[in-house]
Amino acid sequence: MSVLLEVRDLAAAIGGRTLVSCLDLRLDAGERLAILGRNGAGKTTLLHTLAGLRQPLAGDIRLCGEEMSALAPRRLAQLRGVLLQQQIDAFPASVLETALIGRHPWMERWAWEGATDARAARQALAAVGLAELEQRDVHTLSGGERQRLALATLLTQAPRLALLDEPLSHLDLNHQIAVLELLASRARDNGMGMVMVMHDVNLARRFADRALLLFGDGSAQCGPVAEVLHAPTLSRLYGYPLRRIDADGSDYFIPE
């Protein structure tokens, strides 16, 4: 197992408020980590810091064995991909064109998208169920379709580490499971490592190997999902009492 991400003594702050401090973290290839926490607890801030989109307050981050701040932007984009929380389209573009931008870090400056790039983009679109819509304009997509398109762009980019900010937002239940199954298969078959910001504790329990709980005051707890996700801990995490239900040998958490 190769180490994708190694974080030591990390601190991150936003607006003068320290949200994460003294965080140590390690992610191996094929591992899936869920980040859970309340609104404003620093999930996105941490994700952006891990992606190199924000400077950490302190600590260092190594990506595939290399100091992240020393990586050239293009190399960084070959190693890690990010699914952003919001997709903003100021200008019209087709679905295929939008998926194709994932190939950018792999193309030389004067290169144009060729058959290989198109194949990668079409495969990614097919994987998220958008193959039929490849000529549609992004402005005509529904919220869920746009979200899946962003995921297809990330799959086209094919990074070794995927950082996903709420990958399930705008998705109906059917597509939530489909997306998580798809990500699980990428982790299993391609060794893609994943950090996912999530809101659904039960899906996190089912589709992540480990969970990182951010309490919003700088403290955090990390461990295998079966060990970390407990009703008392989760009640403290969300500031609302949760109850554990046992169904067919699996734990489920529901709000009181």
Place this chain on the structure above:
Amino acid sequence: MPTRRRALLLVSALLMLALASIAGALMAGSYAVAPGDVWAALAGTSQGMAGEVVTGLRLPRALAAFACGGLLALAGALMQVLLRNPLADPYVLGISGGAAVGALAAMLFGLPLLFIHGGAFFGAFAAILVVFGLARGDGSWTQTRLLLTGVIVAAGCGAAVALIISVAAEHQLRDMLFWLMGDLSHAGSPWPALLVLALGLAAALPLSRDLNLLARGDLVARTLGVSVRGLRGAVYVLASLLTAVAVTTTGSVGFVGLIVPHLVRLAIGNDQRVLLPAAALAGGSLLVAADTLARTVVAPQQLPVGVLTALLGVPVFLYLLSRQPKGGRE
């Protein structure tokens, strides 16, 4: 799917259009010149009136129009990506406002043509520096801040222009109004502007795929390996310089910088690798055609070219917009 072949085809087609517009400009006028005579004049084998008119008067003016149209359209396309705002144009950040203050002040004091050009360039440059300096602020260089700073500087310049016009003597007003609407009759040598257009395109094209990503948002661009900070600085400086050269040469010709990038985008999509050269060629052609009409429609009187760019461009734009199917491109 964007391909290099399609890009080359489109650019060659627009190159043809540009040549056609310049040929038209050389032939048309109160003294009509036949195609054969135009050719002879360009080859240097013509004697008499036709040669004089074509190479001495019409060619420099047509080339200046082409260069300025190209500069404005290219600058507009870059600004729209930089500000991620389809409503941005080269003037939105106050550059033409600064140039207008400089040029009109020179006119107010009755200075010769050279000083009017110099004043325009100085004013444009001052506006660029002010906007760039203020918008940077504490280093958080957001496009909202840039846009706001530019709009406010432009508003200030607008007030200064109104002040100059209101104290100017009656006989100066016509020249001032023509400058404000864009006028090619005092354009001077076209070569500096053409050179800047060529250099500007050469500088922008290597960045064009990065610009495709920047158009989708700073964060998206950064996640895909674009160093956004450097790119935005470069694009701002480039677009500003192109605009400054254009307004210095012809005054603030409106419309070209806003509408041509849109027109091209509606026709061929938003891939900057094609859009940038295509916009430059289309903008140049539009301004050449507009200027030809401006000096022929009610000859011997000349109209401000800015009026004609709008009169020509608006119907074409509206047609393209209405032709666009509601559910995405074909």
